[in-house]
Amino acid sequence: MSATTAEAEAPRRPGLLARLLRDPAAAGALIFTLLLLAAAALAPWLAPTDPLDNNLALSMQPPGSPGLPLGADAQGRDMVTRMLFGLRASLLMGFSATLAGGVVGVLLGFLAAFYQRWLDGPIMRLMDMMLSFPAILVGLAIAAIFGPGLSSVVLALAIATVPLMARIARGSALVTMRLDYIEAARAIGMTDARLIWRHLAPNCLSAIFVFTTLRFGQVILLGSALSFLGLGAQPPTAELGAMASEGRNFLFFAPHIAVIPCIGIFAIVLAFNLLGDALRDALDPRLRF
């Protein structure tokens, strides 16, 4: 667009990223999250050792031992390596569960809101039922059915996420549906599918997105609780929750084996909480101009 036209006066509303970066706390959260993601993605290249290679002689070496800045776990594996791969598995677990549960939940929520006459009642009653099973119970049942393991945990967490997502999506869709542009689009003669896809969904996404980041943290926490109950990743997979729950047996003797993964979980959850908060602020219409 030419700068010669007389339109230059109104400053462009800064983009989402710019608004995020303006607040130092938000920028910090964003950078922190990106660092975690990068560390997880690059784990195979960053890790100093093979994640599966053990050396029983080094079992439980405390942090700061020669060549082992974070010490070694009970199998004598380098904690740095284990943490990098654990981060990777945990994030992957969180992502796939939130994503899978999110997609299904959002879809159901939209359908419930859009076809309020026929679908709202049935769908939301079903969601109520699902919601009334604590995630831990779902996880237990699924582990009992499919055997413990990362995929069971993901499935359980996804199922537990569906009703929450559906509620958020429905709520946000109901608000959006009351807006005139939806009515205008209908008046144009648009089909329902196009209406949902082009008008409803994009405008509900910010609320859903914010919730997703917050849910992500919860999912990681729930996953670690499931691991604690012995339903998590199977050896030799490194996953933070499983590492922490395994390490707790050495808590009094080699605390680093449990404490370091716990700090890892804490870091992820914290990062996503902060990011979610920052996003919420950045997307809050009242803070726009």
Add this chain to the structure above:
Amino acid sequence: MSAPLLEVEGLARHWAVKGGTVRAVDGVSFALGRGETLALVGESGCGKSTTARLALRLIEPTAGRVRIDGTDITGLSGGAMRRMRRQAQIIFQDPYASLNPRLTVGEAIAEPLIVHGIGDAASRAARVRELLGLVGLAAWQAGRFPHEFSGGQRQRIGIARALAVQPALIICDEPVSALDVSIQAQVVNLLKDLQARLGLAYLFIAHDLAVVKHMADRVAVMYLGRIMEVADKRSLFANPRHPYTRALLSAIPQPDPRRRGMVKPLGGDVPSPLNPPPGCRFHTRCPHAEAICREVEPPDVEVAPGHRSACHFAAALPPVEALAGEGLSPIAARRLALFAERKPTQSAPSTLT
């Protein structure tokens, strides 16, 4: 003379709410010819927006029928209804909620064309430019997002979108109520210009009788889901034949301190549409109410050609004193004229800000 463009007959819509049924629209009939403006006025909650939505079948009526260009749309199937929508479009009160914040202005205006499969990408782009020009915006603004525009400009974008499919009828649901006075005048002028150029018909919904008087050819006054009085504008303002219309007229404060104290407030509040009063709906607030009003629903009578009123005493009401006052003071009028004279060309693209 062919059938009216829009014809509404016995239209009703009831909402089930907790505690009962709201009779939002309760048997409304009117007709609107090509190129004509029919204004619908009434207090908040009397069912104006509901009527507008019913007329476009954005919601399904509880009873009654709507004919557009002679076709009864109440029974049309999905596809046929979608095609019918090219005939009639709508613009809304809230300039902020009526545009999808995630579509550029160009996309928003082009969308009706895409939906109806009109033209290819290039011709649509040209049409968007044309439409923007028509409503006084610049072509380069097509790439901008709604939040970069002021309320008045957004309302213009909404109008451009409605015009895209070349409808014969536009339903304006309080298009200027949310705008500042100075901007409101711009939009009112634009609507009138467009009507003159494109031969549009408007169903113009408003609560401000002064604006209505400026815009409309005919006026329908609604109260609690019913039309109380319909008449030609001149006839209605000069000789209102329904007490409610009179009450409305005398409640409007005039921008003229010389007329101070002429405002005569009506007692009481609008009753809840949950259980409208029996008989004449207005009897609870009517200064002329008699026993019959409390029991018998007044029929719709034609008191003069084209002037109908739903009041038992429509013909018996005393004449009103002429509303036309002194108008502007001479000094003010002269200055106004000067102002208008020196204004840049009318309805030029207002690049505002």
Add this chain to the structure above:
Amino acid sequence: QPAPRNTLVVLREIDADNYDPPRSTARSAGESIYMMSDTLVSLDWDMKTVKPGLAERWEVSPDGRTYTFHLRRDVTFCDGKPFTARDVVYTMNRWLDPATRSPVRWRAGPVKEIRARDDHTVEYELNEPYGELLYQLSLFFASIVDQATVERLGPNFGVQGFNGTGPYCWVSWTPRQELVLQKHPNYRWGPPIYANPAPQVDRVIWRVVPESQTRLAALQTGQADATQYIPPIAISQLRQMPNVRMSTQENYFWDYFVGFKVDKPVMNDPAVRRAINQAVNRAAIVQAVWFGSAKPADAYLNPNTAGYDAEAAKLVPGYDPEAAKRTLDEAGWRMGPDNVRVKDGQRASFLTYVINTQQSRQVLEAMQADLRRVGIEMKIQMWDATVGWGRLATQEFDAFMMSYPYVTATDGFSLYFDSRNRPTPNRMNWSDPATDRALEQAKVALDPAARMAAIAEAQRLVAAANVWFPVAREQLWVASSMRAEGVRAHGIYGVALYKGLDIRLTR
């Protein structure tokens, strides 16, 4: 927050399903049943010598088929009723009755009839000789219970109540939380292995604390008096602690092993099983997992077991990864692209099921790493204890890891390697007529030498075929608080406190 006065608080990891002797196989059931009731005979600290229990003495007929037990006359049940031969007959018959559905019925031997000759003499007649009988009768499954109480409580016997002749009596049970026992006031008939035949503690509380660190903390802060569920890593440290006493038992037969399903692909190649035995550094693993509180199991049985065969032990290969590679190479397993060997299109990969415990997880993870180095892929699936047993009865897996208690060589081997015991407890699907024959001989032989020869034969057959990878022989440790004196580890069926006698609470 000290434990209450004169109440012994014992911690354990998990609770039992019930406390009915013939109906539970859990160690945690045994822990309390030994305290609440008595067996006809008892086992000495050496785990070999059978000592008197409720029976003062006994005779075995020359053909080895009839055992005559002479019972003590001063014994009463918790409810005060005197104990007689009728109770023994009832208890034994109940155990044998198919309606009882005892999972350990076979332990009673090939019984022909059990008779009360008089009020204080019981005859136990067998169809064929059963050399194991006295050992089996020392196990808690054979604890004598009161007929009237069993009949009154029906299936709730051992759930809502109990009536035995033991040093402590049932008070209440809150499943998964605690079992409360109180002193049996008249009890004076404890086994002669104890210095004092009468209990000296008023109450015993068996409390379930699943978290190992919590148990340790509770013990050290005096919230509890004793536990045998000590994480191996803590043992050496606890031994230095001034406020904790430790007691151990040399003759403790509780072994960990990995068994292979010998009829499943990959596992059916004896070379693979042999290579696994060679590839895994057992000593390093046992050190890293048990920190010296267990010995590497270089044989299928503990050398102190009655019936142990040293020759068979030599057949178990030692750690030699190079040899493992050679074994595999010779058998035609070639290294594949993903560092897993392949033979005839079959990857050298197998799935291992295990009940999720700290030790087994660690052992398997270390094994997994060792096997990776020689080109064998071991997949691990862990199960919670209760589902796990069901899973371990299926044919879904190729290998499994378990730990188990035993009393004699015959005891252990006829349980696991008898072809009739497939699919459980013979989860290896080991079906070898020669082994079956040897086991049968060991059971019925009257001559100790012949019995020894037969059981040795069975051990050699199994060891030569590398049906297992023996892992570790756990040692038993009991930790007790300073105020609890006289806590001594016994270890019968893995139960440390046995009758709980000789324990006194000071302070």
Add this chain to the structure above:
Amino acid sequence: MARHALRRILLVIPVLLGVLLIGFLLMQVVPTDAATVRAGPTATPEVVEAIRRDLGLDRPLYVQFGLYLWRLAQGDLGVSIINNVPVSQELGATIGPTLELMVASLVWAIPLGILMGTAAAYWRGGAIDKAILAVSVAGGSVPVFFLGLLLIWFVGFQWQLLPFTGRGGPLWTMEGLQAIVLPALTLGGVFIGPVARMTRTAVLDVLSADHVRTARAKGLTERRVVTMHALRNALIPVVTLVGLQIGFLLGGAVVTETVFSWPGVGRLAVGAILSSDLPMAQGTIIVLSSGFILINLAVDMLYAALDPRMRAA
């Protein structure tokens, strides 16, 4: 109000029925065989088969479900297939401690969370706000078991201040009170962060509302504005959100009960599901799910009590 309550209660019934059905089906899909479980590790196949027949597990599924429902309608939840104890008896013994634990956790966590959130909103942007925000975000990010183990390690073990193994007794005894402190701190500790943050957002929302401006224009003291106008209104969204978080709290309770050997229904559920003790598992599922539903019902009622607009005519 009464009609509103009645409507809500009626709405709960289909949900409860659905929960029952899902719970039953879920447990049916579990591929473990209860008979094997019961028989134990060294049992032979014949014994297992006999046990299976005893338990009626050889009957078709719909017969089992029908029988289950029939007995349930009579208030009979069945007996544990593991140890024959009536399910209702086990549930009866464990619900109390769980309720006790949850109440003890909420009783301090919610008021403190609300206090923290209000303080943060009141001094928004300042150091206090930042500190509270940091604490509550951090508090919401700690795994429950980790917090529990830390408390055991320091409070229980290092400083020997409080017991941490199991329930000490009824709450009105000294032992009972002492024993519940650490579990309640753990469970409440992870809840306090979310409550504080919700409260902060809600109070901030309300503080910018028109009616708060009205209250200030009346010349009320700031304290009265915050407590009577901001906080009171902010409680409405907080209450709803707390209701939604109950599921999370139940999950936390399961873990807390395990860490502290607390004899609650959560631990019972874990054990029962994992051991395929179908009647027991279903019993616990029904209890936990109806607990969730009932708490939400209560929250709804509370919501109506707090918000006169909800007391429909």
Add this chain to the structure above:
Amino acid sequence: MTAGPILRIEGLRTRFGGFAAVDGVDLDVPRGRTLGIVGESGCGKSVLSLSVMGLVPRPGRIAEGRVLLEGRDLLTLPPAAMRRVRGGEVAMIFQEPMTSLNPVHTVGAQIVEAMRAHEPKGQGSARDLRERAIAALRRVRIPSPERRFEEYPHQLSGGMRQRVMIAMALACAPRLLIADEPTTALDVTVQAQILDLLRELQAETGMSIILITHDLGVVAEMADEVAVMYAGRVVERAPAAALFEDPQHPYTIGLLGSVPRLDEERTRLLAIEGSVPPPFALPPGCRFAPRCPFVAEACRAEVPALRGIGPAHGVACLRAPVELAA
């Protein structure tokens, strides 16, 4: 001390971060009479009134100026004293009757609360306060006030709620009432009732009123004096009659032309082209210059001061009267 204005605002400037929403406003509120303030949305009317009340929301703050109530500068009062002024001497009602009442307290409780806030501690029994609150409700012509006292805001109609707001504002007999668009959200018939009521109450109590609105009709109906605001400044000030008779500022003229009138028939309205400049892009000089047909070079450079051109009539325009400019 009796004759002068009850409230005098001098050089008031209220800033929000980088811009001043109220930018150097001088105003007098005549005693016992009504000052109307008109102007378009966002021109600073509400901020001005909130500045007087000491209720400017964050991040706004009053940068300079004085607000003299009977000679006392409200801006320098300690918080406790200011609180006594608020609701006691100066009361305020707002535009949105729907949201300006707390939905969780009864109407009566909210009125009682206002009374109690300005009463010496412990005075007035609950019963007494209740009686007075009911009397206040009766005074604003609420039917069956005893019943309404117990009701919640959502049970009342918009007009009723606005009356409650007025009752609350008048509870402590203030000497100055600030009404910020009190009728904008209401229907015309109800608006007429409220305006009527305000007029009657003023006659009864002799209080002064600042009436803020965007509706010239309401100003003409109610105000004795009028101030026209544009983009944070007062551009014209006059007695009501003088303003409509002799509008001086081009913006006032445009405003008068933009309003359709019932008493006149025009084919086109006189629209002021463009729109109010956003606060972050204010032009230097006269802020109306970009939209003004009479603009001259000087207008873009110099900030016009409010100059007197008649008795109590002031205008901030270099080109006024516009005939001369034309």
